[in-house]
Amino acid sequence: MASETSPATATAPDVAKAAGSATGGGDNADAATDTAAQDTASSVDDQVLEKPAPTPTKKQKLKNHCAKFWWVHVLVVLVLLIILLPILFTVIIPAIVQDVVNDQKLPVYDGRLRALSSKSINITLDTMLNTPLEVDVGPMQMTLASNEEEKAPAFLSLAFPKSRVLHKTNLTVPPQRIDILDEDALVGWFTRLFDQDSIEVRVGSPRSKVHLNGLDYHPKLSQVAHLRGLNYLSGFAIQEMHFTIPSEGGYNIRGKLDLPNPGSLALYLGNVTMNLMAGDVQLGLIHVDELTMERGTNHPAFYGNIFFDRLLPNIAEVLSGQGQYLKNGELGLHVSGNTTVINGERVSFVERVLNAKRIPLGIPVTTFVGELLKAMTGSDGGTADLVDVLGGAFGNRTLIDDIMDHWKGSSSASKFSSSSSSGRSKRSNPVTRRPIGRMSLVKNMLKLGLRTRTKSR
Incomplete structure (x- = not known):
């Protein structure tokens, strides 16, 4: 039993040999046996030496895909560029540039x-x-x-x-x-x-x-x-002023202005003439040649005229608006544009701006009256020609005589009588006026103005 070979376990040479015997050819049987043995050995070697091919990575797959279908990708890129580049240069970049400009x-x-x-x-x-x-x-x-x-x-x-x-x-x-x-x-x-x-x-x-x-x-x-x-020329003022009475060269006042320019622009306005006003009363004209307003505070020279012949007849109206200013020791005036001339031609757009303004201007009373008195009395403080000068300035000598009665001090007139045996008639010395104090002049001018104002009411 043990030596019997099962048909299921028969080897390939045995099968070949049996096939050869059945056909009756010995040589053919041997050849078939050798061929079958070689096939069996080859099959065994294949089972031992051959390994399965490795699976490609994603990168390798992509590389293989691109190598195979590169022309498809080039075509897609070209289509995208054709679509996107015009949008980039005609829409996106201009929008970015516009945003930068807007900022x-x-x-x-x-x-x-x-x-x-x-x-x-x-x-x-x-x-x-x-x-x-x-x-x-x-x-x-x-x-x-x-x-x-x-x-x-x-x-x-x-x-x-x-x-x-x-x-x-x-x-x-x-x-x-x-x-x-x-x-x-x-x-x-x-x-x-x-x-x-x-x-x-x-x-x-x-x-x-x-x-x-x-x-x-x-x-x-x-x-x-x-x-x-320019902030409405806040800080505008007269830095210094000097009266010349009688007038010299046709003008009776000269000085310098404090003219601020807090703005970003320096301005050149030409030859400017301005009205000097107290309320609605025009008290004078001042002129500034080649007015240039640099940034910061400027000090242009001015010259002009104070209309003294208009001051006293309108003293009530002038004083009516001075209450708050006089408490601060100032005369409250304002200036407005009159004319602006460049190369002999009036400049309309500058005039339209300046002529509509009422720029506040405060002048210390002591400065105004002190300079006026200095001009009237001369450098030595004498008053010999004061009545004549005032009468000419204000246009009313009789009125000035009355004003001088208020300015007169308490000087006494000494009278001397002759006790000579010749019986000459007695005579008196002429009255000598004392120099007028500045503050006394201010007080009396204000009193005169107040009385005039009261009478006008």
């Missing part, structure tokens, strides 16, 4: 405005731009308009030069002569510049120019620039 503050640090005529001015401005990238701005035309109302008309147009800007960069609009586009709009804006301590101006350009990385962009410029105003 500009355009502060006006300094500048000069010089009136040339009623039709033109000369102007220069210093400002600043701030950009995250280096760009070239300009050249372009910029308009200036009031920011007080929508769609206000432009009153000036400036040429802005080409400038390179990176981060915070100070820029200068060079001096240029430009025509006034709209005088009414300029007068309105200049009035606010005069009245306020700060003011806005809208800077616009329908087609500004920004050059970035070889490409030009044209964002819309409509920004509000800020600058300091």
